[in-house]
Amino acid sequence: MARVVVDVMPKPEILDPQGKAVLGALPRLGFDLVTDVRQGKRFELQVDGEITDAVLAEIEKVAGTLLSNPVIEDFEVHVEEHSVAEVAHEAGRA
Amino acid sequence: MKVGVVTFPGSLDDVDARRAVTIGGNEAVALWHGDDDLRGVDAVVLPGGFSYGDYLRCGAISRFAPVMTSVVEAAGKGMPVLGICNGFQILCESHLLPGALIRNDHRKFVCRDQRLRIERVDTPWTSAYAAGAEVTIVLKNGEGGFVADEPTLDLLEGEGRVVARYLDDNPNGSLRDIAGISNERGNVVGLMPHPEHAVEDLTGPGTDGLGFFTSLVEKAFA
Numbered sequence: 001m002a003r004v005v006v007d008v009m010p011k012p013e014i015l016d017p018q019g020k021a022v023l024g025a026l027p028r029l030g031f032d033l034v035t036d037v038r039q040g041k042r043f044e045l046q047v048d049g050e051i052t053d054a055v056l057a058e059i060e061k062v063a064g065t066l067l068s069n070p071v072i073e074d075f076e077v078h079v080e081e082h083s084v085a086e087v088a089h090e091a092g093r094a
Numbered sequence: 095m096k097v098g099v100v101t102f103p104g105s106l107d108d109v110d111a112r113r114a115v116t117i118g119g120n121e122a123v124a125l126w127h128g129d130d131d132l133r134g135v136d137a138v139v140l141p142g143g144f145s146y147g148d149y150l151r152c153g154a155i156s157r158f159a160p161v162m163t164s165v166v167e168a169a170g171k172g173m174p175v176l177g178i179c180n181g182f183q184i185l186c187e188s189h190l191l192p193g194a195l196i197r198n199d200h201r202k203f204v205c206r207d208q209r210l211r212i213e214r215v216d217t218p219w220t221s222a223y224a225a226g227a228e229v230t231i232v233l234k235n236g237e238g239g240f241v242a243d244e245p246t247l248d249l250l251e252g253e254g255r256v257v258a259r260y261l262d263d264n265p266n267g268s269l270r271d272i273a274g275i276s277n278e279r280g281n282v283v284g285l286m287p288h289p290e291h292a293v294e295d296l297t298g299p300g301t302d303g304l305g306f307f308t309s310l311v312e313k314a315f316a
Binding site for chain 2: 014071
């Protein structure tokens with residue numbers, strides 16, 4: 001089983017009210033280093049078998065058709081062995 | 095005319111929309127999202143609500159419902175289609191209308207009586223209004239901010255495709271105060287405020303929304 005990750009982010013010129021809300025909360029918590037926050041989505045997709053160019057081409061289509069709206073969002077597809085949950089587990093955070 | 099109103103899982107205003115269709119002098123036909131049969135209707139309303147719980151993006155999953163394949167095809171042939179609120183979001187996700195609707199710039203849900211100016215009156219949904227008519231219609235949305243790139247906005251303005259514009263106070267950060275737009279032909283209209291909640295004196299701010307539902311009749315007898 002292989003894993004492909006699709007990251008979706010609001011385009012730079014699109015207002016991101018959620019990111020703004022998170023940014024606004026940080027100073028209240030004493031976090032002063034962060035100067036901007038943009039909130040997006042991460043999709044972890046599992047596929048059977050090897051990740052070939054054909055698989056990646058299909059995932060690109062999935063990302064452009066359903067996972068993102070090209071009017072307001074950009075996406076990026078990459079292969080990643082571990083899910084966020086697995087990495088967190090390794091690091092002893094979960 | 096027979097006007098179909100689609101119910102998606104999570105639609106809220108389908109019953110009000112059917113009622114408004116009837117009060118407007120047309121026959122309301124209930125349509126189901128999972129059925130690609132439009133049951134011989136002459137026009138379609140996509141009502142407001144939170145179809146599929148607004149998961150992923152508002153309207154993103156509804157766009158792929160079986161009924162939408164038929165609606166997109168019929169719209170291409172000129173069938174009148176009105177998308178209200180969540181319906182407007184579905185029309186944008188379906189690419190029947192340009193642009194997209196994002197979270198309100200102030201991040202709060204808005205529910206209020208909203209003044210609007212009706213600017214395009216040659217559509218099958220707005221022909222009952224005088225050009226420039228100022229009306230008050232209920233507005234309720236959390237993700238009603240209309241956005242599109244500058245060339246698209248210029249195109250919409252240049253071709254007179256802004257159907258309605260917010261007056262007084264922009265409630266959600268919509269670019270150029272846009273409350274509703276149409277496709278080039280004018281048969282497909284998307285509107286963020288809810289005319290179906292403004293068709294009777296007993297409830298709502300008045301009957302200013304009725305024109306969206308009587309326009310079809312006037313067109314039929316024109």
